[in-house]
Amino acid sequence: MSAPRPRLTVIIPSFNEEATIRDCLESVRFADEILVVDSFSTDATVAIAREAGARVLQHEYVYSARQKNWAIPQASHEWVLLVDSDERVTPELRDEILRLLASSPRHDGYWILRANHFLGRRIRHCGWGTDRVIRLFRRDRARYQDREVHAEIDLPEPLPILAHPLEHHSFRSFGQYWKKLQLYSEWGAAQLYKEGRSAGMLEILGRPVTRFLKMYVVRRGFLDGLHGLVLSMLGAFTVYLKYARLWEMRVLEGASRVPAQVEAGGALAREQIGRMVDEERRPRQATTASRAAHHDESTQSR
16 A cells, blocks of 8 residues: 655745735645745735635745745645745646655655746746746755845755746736836845945946847747747846946935835845846756656656
């Protein structure tokens, strides 16, 4: 008689996500526990989560990695799947995860690809088509790197990649994006200012142009049609705005002061926007060998 499947906790970090969290919760109903870790939302996020039967804990947000590292030990079960509120677990990914857990996984964590959507369309280029994150892992073995932005799960071994992606709907409308963009540019410029950086012609003109060319030409955003063009232009504009704001901080006395809400929300905005359009480094990549290792493991589980 085979051993029972290890139980699974899904962790969903949240802050004012009433527009997205309901669909996210629906997509993870297969989990043995759904744990929503909320940063004291002021909208209906917590009520929606509790209505869906989720366990809700509230914890003050400092930055993404620290919040997730606080949340992981709160999980009741050995295996954790971490899903953001703007992500969806597809039926195919759900079935793959359940098969994997039933097969006595040999690894402590697994990469999951992300299918990123921009205004309702999946973007396969612009640098978005290779996005992957470590989201399925053993609770007692995995923690995020303690850094303010773009931290990844810190596990030593090469890890396999699951075959099916998470659906990621990070950019649903310009109205939803503008507030994050303002926070991002203000906070990012303030951090550069504190580091003693300045912005001249190269930063204000050169960096946005470079960003556009990298997304639209090098990463073949033109193959995504008008969506790819608009997204690449948006990437360039985001970079421009950050460095133009840094320039303003240097030329106007007092312009370097940023509101308290920017200090509070800037790190989260940078985490959400920086992966999409900024010059930040990409997360460390899984190897071809790790994909082959998962193929061998999943074949044995069938």
